[in-house]
Amino acid sequence: MNMPLSQPCESSADDISGVEFGHGADGTAVARVGDLVFAMLPSRGGHLLASAWRVSRPFAEFRRDDFYSYHGSIEDEAAFRARMAEQAEHRHDLQALSRQTVRLNCNTPWGPSQGATIYAEGVVSHTTAGHGGFRLSSERNAAIHPLLRAHDGFYEEDAAWAIVALAFPDLFTRYELRIADQTVRDSWPDAWETMFGRSLEPGQSREKDARAFARAHACDWVVISAIRSDHHVDMTEVIATLGASAATR
Structure with missing residues (x-):
């Protein structure tokens, strides 16, 4: 309290x-x-x-x-x-850090760049009208672990940015590195385990936990949607599917 x-x-x-x-x-x-x-x-x-x-x-x-x-x-x-x-x-x-905010005329997978932050030579973060992410030079991209490397050198801002942070920790803050580590654990646990040489335990990766849930409830009815009932007072209407795969996607 x-x-x-x-x-x-x-x-x-x-x-x-x-x-x-x-x-x-x-x-x-x-x-x-x-x-x-x-x-x-x-x-x-x-x-x-x-x-x-x-x-x-x-x-x-x-x-x-x-x-x-x-x-x-x-x-x-x-x-x-x-x-x-x-x-x-x-x-x-x-x-x-030595980040520089500049304007660069270039295209990205998310549209024309409207602003850019240079983290270091070959490591540039772009913003666009609707999204954004990192663009790495070919030399920088070669340093990304093969299990996580994007062939075109672009890493979107929602999750893939974390791949760049783990590859170049000297370009990020301690806070950003903590978030990046958890993001890679949650999204690419197999790659994380290979990179760091140890297994993630239950509760340490959202994706691994989802897989475990799906295996444990493969033969169960799993609720995937719920709304307040308009037909029965004080009751809730639900939609369930057999097996957990649909509920965890």
Whole structure:
């Protein structure tokens, strides 16, 4: 259970380097890391982590409407403070890297590049109108593990970016590397196990867990959809399929 928040106060120093903590006008926990401000907003299911950019007012004047980007649920104020420490670490690491933002006229599998970030020679991240990802030079692409290598040298931003991060860890922050490692575990567990020489245990890979679930329930009826019933009060209508493959795709 969360303890009641203290009364709104001005920002205060904290033992987490690079983070200022305080409370907003309604008692909401807030923090500032560089140009970003964060808040732990109450929601129906608990709390949401939200952020905004370049809000310079005192913490005591912050209100819910100031925050417009959302980053999923967060358990409590202790978890909020841990996320802020991670954000500060990420910002510190970014300052030590040599990334350059430029405009490059080129095409990608996701459309014309609208902006690019050069991580290093031969490692460029492109953004487009609808998607984005990395483009590696042929020399850089040769360094990607064969089980994960894209022949055209393009790695999309949703998951495949993590392949680039694991191949060139000196170009990424510690936070990014942690996310990248879990992303490859979740999406390409067989390749991860080959690369690191050990097996992933239950709970360490979403894809491996899905395969195990499918094997265990191959002969069971598995619910794949549920809606509130319009025909029977206080009941739920479900759709089930025999076997788990359809439920885990």
